[in-house]
Amino acid sequence: MNQKNDKWDELLVKTCGLTSPGMVKSLLSIKECETLLALISKANGNFAKANKPFNGLKIFKDRRQDNSQNERFVNDPPHDNEALTTWYKRFFQGEAFGLIMNFLEVYENEIVEEMAIHVAPLLEKRGTPWAGLSTLFFMGDYGYTPFGVHRDSPGEDGILFHLGPATKIFYIWETDVYNKLTNHAESYHNVEEILHAATPYILEPGDAISFPDDMYHVANTEEFSVSLVLDYRRGAKNTIKERLIKEMLKVNIENNSLLEHVDESELLSALDFQKESEAAVTRLKLRLGSNGGFDKKSRITPFTIDLAGTYKLKAPFRLNVINQQENKVLVFSRGHEIFTRQSSFLVEVIESLNSGESLNLPTLNIEFVPDSPSMTVFEFIIKLGETDVLEKV
Numbered sequence: 001m002n003q004k005n006d007k008w009d010e011l012l013v014k015t016c017g018l019t020s021p022g023m024v025k026s027l028l029s030i031k032e033c034e035t036l037l038a039l040i041s042k043a044n045g046n047f048a049k050a051n052k053p054f055n056g057l058k059i060f061k062d063r064r065q066d067n068s069q070n071e072r073f074v075n076d077p078p079h080d081n082e083a084l085t086t087w088y089k090r091f092f093q094g095e096a097f098g099l100i101m102n103f104l105e106v107y108e109n110e111i112v113e114e115m116a117i118h119v120a121p122l123l124e125k126r127g128t129p130w131a132g133l134s135t136l137f138f139m140g141d142y143g144y145t146p147f148g149v150h151r152d153s154p155g156e157d158g159i160l161f162h163l164g165p166a167t168k169i170f171y172i173w174e175t176d177v178y179n180k181l182t183n184h185a186e187s188y189h190n191v192e193e194i195l196h197a198a199t200p201y202i203l204e205p206g207d208a209i210s211f212p213d214d215m216y217h218v219a220n221t222e223e224f225s226v227s228l229v230l231d232y233r234r235g236a237k238n239t240i241k242e243r244l245i246k247e248m249l250k251v252n253i254e255n256n257s258l259l260e261h262v263d264e265s266e267l268l269s270a271l272d273f274q275k276e277s278e279a280a281v282t283r284l285k286l287r288l289g290s291n292g293g294f295d296k297k298s299r300i301t302p303f304t305i306d307l308a309g310t311y312k313l314k315a316p317f318r319l320n321v322i323n324q325q326e327n328k329v330l331v332f333s334r335g336h337e338i339f340t341r342q343s344s345f346l347v348e349v350i351e352s353l354n355s356g357e358s359l360n361l362p363t364l365n366i367e368f369v370p371d372s373p374s375m376t377v378f379e380f381i382i383k384l385g386e387t388d389v390l391e392k393v
C-alpha cells in the first residue's frame with residue numbers, strides 16, 4: 001500500500017496534480033494486471049448475458065467501426081474463465097480489431113472492488129470528483145487508435161492503466177503544435193505525418209499515464225493489448241447540479257404537503273431550499289464515499305446468509321449513515337440506499353464494520369422476534385449482502 005502511495009505521489013508530481021501529461025512505471029504489479037484482465041473477460045461475458053442494447057460498446061474491424069460485430073459479440077463473448085488472449089483469436093481470426101466498452105463497472109462488481117483499492121490513495125490526496133469515478137477499456141491489435149489523433153470529452157480526466165500483454169506507445173501533442181500542424185482539425189487520421197511533433201510514452205504492463213482532457217493524443221498497439229481507463233469525472237456544472245437536484249428530491253421525502261401561497265421573497269425559505277440543498281451535497285458525498293468514489297452503484301447479487309459465518313466489509317467501502325425522522329436511518333452501501341430502524345445495536349454493528357472488524361454472527365445472539373433490535377440487524381445484514389459489500393472471513 002505504501003509503495004502504491006508513493007507511485008501516486010510520483011504521478012501527481014510528474015503531472016503537476018493531473019494538469020499536464022505524465023506517466024509512472026509499474027503502478028500495478030503484473031499480478032494485479034492479470035487479475036484485471038481476467039475480470040474484464042468476466043465483465044464482457046456479463047455484458048453479453050445482460051442482453052441490453054449495445055450501450056457503450058464499439059467494435060472496429062479493419063480500422064472502421066462495424067456495428068454488425070456487436071450482435072456477434074453478444075452471441076459469442078469470452079466463456080467463463082476464458083482469457084481475452086484466447087478469445088480474441090477465436091473471435092477475430094487474425095483480422096486487426098479494436099474494442100471499446102464504457103461503464104465496465106456496471107457489468108462486474110469485482111472490477112470496482114479491485115480498482116477502488118488501487119485508486120484509494122489518489123482519492124485521499126485529491127478528493128472524490130463530484131461526478132464520480134468510472135471505467136472503460138480498450139483492447140485490440142489495431143495499430144494506431146482507429147479514430148485517429150483526437151481528444152477526449154471535457155471533464156473526463158483519465159488515468160490509463162496499461163495491462164498488456166503487448167507494449168503500447170502513447171503519443172501526446174501540445175495543443176498549439178497540433179493545431180498548427182492540422183489546421184485545427186477535430187481529429188486527424190494521417191497519424192504518421194505529424195508523429196515527429198508528439199511526445200511518445202512507452203507503456204508496459206502495469207504502467208499508468210494521465211493527461212488533461214484537452215490534449216490531443218493517439219495510441220499505437222501493433223500486437224494485442226488491453227488498457228483500462230479510470231475516468232476521474234469532474235463533471236460540468238450542469239451535470240453536478242442535476243445530480244444534486246436528484247438527491248435533493250429525496251431529502252425530507254415524506255414532507256411533501258401542499259404549499260400555501262407565499263410571496264416570491266419567501267418561496268425559497270418555505271421550501272427549505274438552502275437547508276435541503278446542503279443536505280443534498282451531504283447525500284451525494286456519502287453515496288459516492290460508500291462506493292469507493294464510483295458513480296454507478298453495485299450490481300445487486302443474490303446473498304445467502306450463513307448464520308454460523310463471520311463477515312467483514314470489503315475494503316475500501318464504507319457504510320455511511322444519515323439519521324432520518326421517526327427513528328429511522330438511511331445507510332449508503334456501495335451507492336445503494338438502505339432504510340432501517342435505528343437502534344444502538346445497529347449503530348454498534350455499523351461502527352465495528354466500518355472500523356474493519358469482523359462480525360461473527362453467532363455472537364450477535366439474534367432473536368428472531370419481529371421488530372426486535374437483533375432482527376433489525378439481521379435483516380440489515382441481508383440487505384448489505386445483496387449490495388455485495390460483505391466478504392466472508
Ligand SMILES: [Fe+2]
Pocket residue numbers: 150151152217
Ligand atoms: Fe482518447
